[in-house]
Amino acid sequence: MKRPAVDIATCTLCMGCVAVCPEVFSLNDAGYIGVADLEVYPAACVNEAIKYCPVDVIVWEDE
Numbered sequence: 001m002k003r004p005a006v007d008i009a010t011c012t013l014c015m016g017c018v019a020v021c022p023e024v025f026s027l028n029d030a031g032y033i034g035v036a037d038l039e040v041y042p043a044a045c046v047n048e049a050i051k052y053c054p055v056d057v058i059v060w061e062d063e
């Protein structure tokens with residue numbers, strides 16, 4: 001199964017992914033973008049966030 005991952009070291013916290021795909025991406029308590037634990041990820045919305053991310057740090061990873 002694939003799940004989205006964020007390179008938090010490079011993420012600028014622009015919050016774009018949260019705006020585009022809030023069911024997957026959110027700001028966690030540590031102040032970084034977190035990825036929700038879902039059985040199935042909404043591909044269209046994640047792909048939209050990947051396209052949106054200004055520093056290209058969202059990727060699909062194989063679990």
Ligand code: SF4
Pocket residue numbers: 006010011012013014015016017018033049052053054055056057058
């Ligand atoms: S869109 Fe990219 S840079 Fe912006 S908060 Fe999300 S992961 Fe970080």
